[in-house]
Amino acid sequence: MVAVNLQSLWMSFAVIVISEIGDKTFLIAAVMAMTNPRLVIFSAAIAALAVMTVLSALFGHFLPNVLSKEYTQFAAAALFVVFGVKMLYDGIQMSDDEGAEELAEVTKELVAHDEHAAAGDLEAASAAAKDKPTGFAAGARNIANFFFSAVWIQTFVLTFLAEWGDRSQIATIALAGAEDFWWVTIGSLAGHAICSAVAVIGGRLLASKISVRTVTIIGSVIFIICGLYSFYVNLYGLSDD
Numbered sequence: 422m423v424a425v426n427l428q429s430l431w432m433s434f435a436v437i438v439i440s441e442i443g444d445k446t447f448l449i450a451a452v453m454a455m456t457n458p459r460l461v462i463f464s465a466a467i468a469a470l471a472v473m474t475v476l477s478a479l480f481g482h483f484l485p486n487v488l489s490k491e492y493t494q495f496a497a498a499a500l501f502v503v504f505g506v507k508m509l510y511d512g513i514q515m516s517d518d519e520g521a522e523e524l525a526e527v528t529k530e531l532v533a534h535d536e537h538a539a540a541g542d543l544e545a546a547s548a549a550a551k552d553k554p555t556g557f558a559a560g561a562r563n564i565a566n567f568f569f570s571a572v573w574i575q576t577f578v579l580t581f582l583a584e585w586g587d588r589s590q591i592a593t594i595a596l597a598g599a600e601d602f603w604w605v606t607i608g609s610l611a612g613h614a615i616c617s618a619v620a621v622i623g624g625r626l627l628a629s630k631i632s633v634r635t636v637t638i639i640g641s642v643i644f645i646i647c648g649l650y651s652f653y654v655n656l657y658g659l660s661d662d
Contacts, residue, residue, distance in 0.1 A: 426600070426601040426603075426604040428600065429596065429600035429601040429604035429605045429608065430604045430605075430607060430608040431608065432596060432600065432605075432608070432647055433593065433596050433600070433604070433605040433606075433607075433608030433609045433612065434608035434609070434611055434612045435612075435643060435647075436589065436592045436593075436596070436609075436612070436643070436644070436647065437589055437592075437593075437608070437609050437612030437613055437616070438612045438615065438616060439636070439639065439640035439643050439644075440587070440588055440589035440592065440640060441589060441612065441613065441616040442616060442619075442636055443633045443636055444583075444587070444589070445583045445587075446466070446470065446580050446583045446584050446587070447616055447617075447619075447620045448620075449466070449576065449579050449580055449583060450462055450463070450466040450576070450580070450617055450620035450621050451620045451621070453572070453575075453576050453621075454620065454621035454622075457572045457576075459621040459622065461570065461572055461573050461576070462572075462576050462621050463617055463618060463621045464573070465572075465573045465574070465575075465576035465577040465580065466576055466577075466580045466617045466620070466621070467613060467614055467617045468577055469576075469577045469578075469580035469581040469584065470580060470584060470610075470613040470617065471610060471613070472581065473581060473584045473585070473590060474593055474606060474609045474610055474613060475606065477590050477591075477593040477594045477597065477609075478593055478594070478597040478602055478605055478606045478609065479597075480594050480597070481593065481594035481595060481596065481597030481598035481599075481602075481605075482597045482598065482602040484594070484597075484598040491655070493598040493599055494598075494599040494651065494655045495652070495655055496595070496598075496599075497595035497596065497598055497599035497600075497651060498599070498648045498649075498651035498652045498655060499648065499652075500591070500592075500595045500648070501592070501595065501644050501645070501647045501648030501651065502644070502645055502648035502649065502652075503648075504588055504591075504592065504641075504644045504648075505641045505642070505643075505644030505645030505646075505647075505648060506641070506645065507641075508588075508637055508638075508640055508641035508644060509638060509641035509642070509645070511637060511641075512634050512635075512637035512638035512640075512641055513638070515633065515634040515637060516634070589609075592644075593605065593609050596609075599651065
């Protein structure tokens with residue numbers, strides 16, 4: 422029977438939820454879901470985040486092969502404290518309407534991207550209409566168009582790029598190097614799934630109502646607590662040895 426590592430599970434889950442609510446990946450899913458099928462947007466967003474999470478966790482998991490486990494654990498703890506202090510500073514500097522401003526910025530970027538792609542989509546649709554399949558081929562094509570449509574690919578790529586280098590990705594690497602790989606991966610995926618679901622269901626309304634400043638400050642406190650707790654656990658474990 423596999424033992425549940427609650428520390429790895431809850432730390433990764435909490436870090437992802439706090440990092441992603443109101444983040445750019447969250448806003449991309451929220452805005453895209455306004456004019457496109459929610460299932461398509463959710464599947465594309467969670468697919469991109471799942472790929473990024475697994476890659477990050479694998480990188481963190483093999484990091485102790487380069488550095489010792491002891492150094493990796495202390496580096497992860499230090500990274501969380503540094504992130505927490507940086508987030509606290511950013512949160513204090515933010516204005517109260519920071520969330521609305523970021524939402525407007527993401528919306529503007531996506532509208533510009535859609536306008537640029539519109540002409541190409543019309544040409545592709547015209548060409549596809551001339552060679553329309555029937556029967557099984559038509560069914561297979563409909564399924565492929567649903568999950569790998571231009572909107573699905575656009576959402577996947579935008580989400581993947583927005584997540585690259587984000588603090589949640591770096592936090593996943595750090596946690597996977599210091600904690601249990603499998604439970605960090607599961608906790609991170611669960612956090613991303615919940616955030617993506619909230620984003621596509623009512624993310625725009627939530628983003629316009631929540632205070633990104635408050636969420637950032639709360640998140641900074643959680644990061645600092647996780648870092649200090651990791652320091653304590655590592656020192657306590659070393660003293661036992």
